[in-house]
Amino acid sequence: MRTEEDLLTVRHAVRAATVEVGFGLVDQTRVVTAASELARNAYVHGGGGTVTLEYPRDPRGRRGLRLVVKDEGPGIADLDAALTDGFTTGSGLGHGLGGARRLMDEFSVRTGPGEGTVVVVTRWTVR
Amino acid sequence: MTGHRSPGVPILRLGDVLVTGLLNELDDRTAIAFTEELTERISAEGARGVLIDISRLEVIDSFVARTLMELTTVARLLGARVIVAGMRPPVAITLVELGIELVGVETALNPEQGMAALGWRQAPQPLEGARRGTAR
Numbered sequence: 001m002r003t004e005e006d007l008l009t010v011r012h013a014v015r016a017a018t019v020e021v022g023f024g025l026v027d028q029t030r031v032v033t034a035a036s037e038l039a040r041n042a043y044v045h046g047g048g049g050t051v052t053l054e055y056p057r058d059p060r061g062r063r064g065l066r067l068v069v070k071d072e073g074p075g076i077a078d079l080d081a082a083l084t085d086g087f088t089t090g091s092g093l094g095h096g097l098g099g100a101r102r103l104m105d106e107f108s109v110r111t112g113p114g115e116g117t118v119v120v121v122t123r124w125t126v127r
Numbered sequence: 128m129t130g131h132r133s134p135g136v137p138i139l140r141l142g143d144v145l146v147t148g149l150l151n152e153l154d155d156r157t158a159i160a161f162t163e164e165l166t167e168r169i170s171a172e173g174a175r176g177v178l179i180d181i182s183r184l185e186v187i188d189s190f191v192a193r194t195l196m197e198l199t200t201v202a203r204l205l206g207a208r209v210i211v212a213g214m215r216p217p218v219a220i221t222l223v224e225l226g227i228e229l230v231g232v233e234t235a236l237n238p239e240q241g242m243a244a245l246g247w248r249q250a251p252q253p254l255e256g257a258r259r260g261t262a263r
Contacts, residue, residue: 004154011186029186029217033225036188085226096189099225 001039002048010039010051014067017053021065022125031065031123034103037096038069038119046071046117056122064105064124072116079109136161138168144245145169145207146238148180149191158194165198169207176245177202180238182213192227199232209233212241 001010014035018028035051042049049071056064076082083098097119101107104121111117135157138147145168149161169177179198184191199209212235222229235241239249 004156008152008154015185026217026220029215029221030224032186033188033221036186036190037225040188040190099189099227102224102226103221 001043001051004043006048007036007039007043011036013051013053014065017055017065021055021063023065023123024126027123027125030103031067034100034121034123035067035069037100038067038121041096041119042069042071042073042117045076046073049073049116058124062124062126064122066120066122069119069121070116075113075115075117076109076111077113079111138165140168140172140174141247143172143174144176144178144242144247145172145174146178146180146242148182149184151183151185153184153191155190158191162194162198162201166201166205169202169205174207177207177209178238178241178245179209179211180213180241181211182215182237184218185215187214187218187222189225189227192222192225192229195232196229203231208245210235210241210244212236212238 001007011032015028015032018031023031039051042051049069052068052070054066054068056066058064083101085098097109100119100121104123106120106122108120109117110120136147136150138145140146145165147165153161165177168174179195181187181195187195195211199211202209210233211229214234233244235244243249
């Protein structure tokens, strides 16, 4: 992701992946919205980055979709604050990171000053 | 930003109401250009109401939500009432989970109900047969 148009490309790719994995319409919308928030964070705060899609299966055979959103920006100085609703240093509403956590089943962040940021989120199908 | 960019979204005028809609491919620049154009039109045409159909938006993330909230506030300051109509149910569920309530944004189930809220009433349509009957 280097430009704003890339944010749309990410959404398209993630939408196609959710259909492929077999998510229902509400789950598709949850995952695409989470992807949009995380991609925007990487673009606005991280100066661009990459989104990687993975297709894991859990031991019970459920299919999932995992997004790995990575940037080489300045990192998040105060992660707890960044996960709090309404906290923003950018142009959004401050719901991006915390919102993405609520929309997905699994969520993890690795970040630090000068280290960039990697957010990994996964949603599993119901079956 | 690079000059004036047309958002490519038609804004129609019906009496003192502006009627428009958002497309799914809403990027940030288009959203900002749309807000600017709509604001100019409200002011230039003295619109009292604005109906925005969002039934084609498959995703409302926090940026689009913020755009809708700001647009509503600006319109209100100019004396116009905005109604956002036709939100898809999965989008509504996702917005709530995101923690976004679209505070201050009036909504309607569909454009028809939105227009009714803005004071438009549908005149009873004479049936095709009845019209032919009177012409005879």
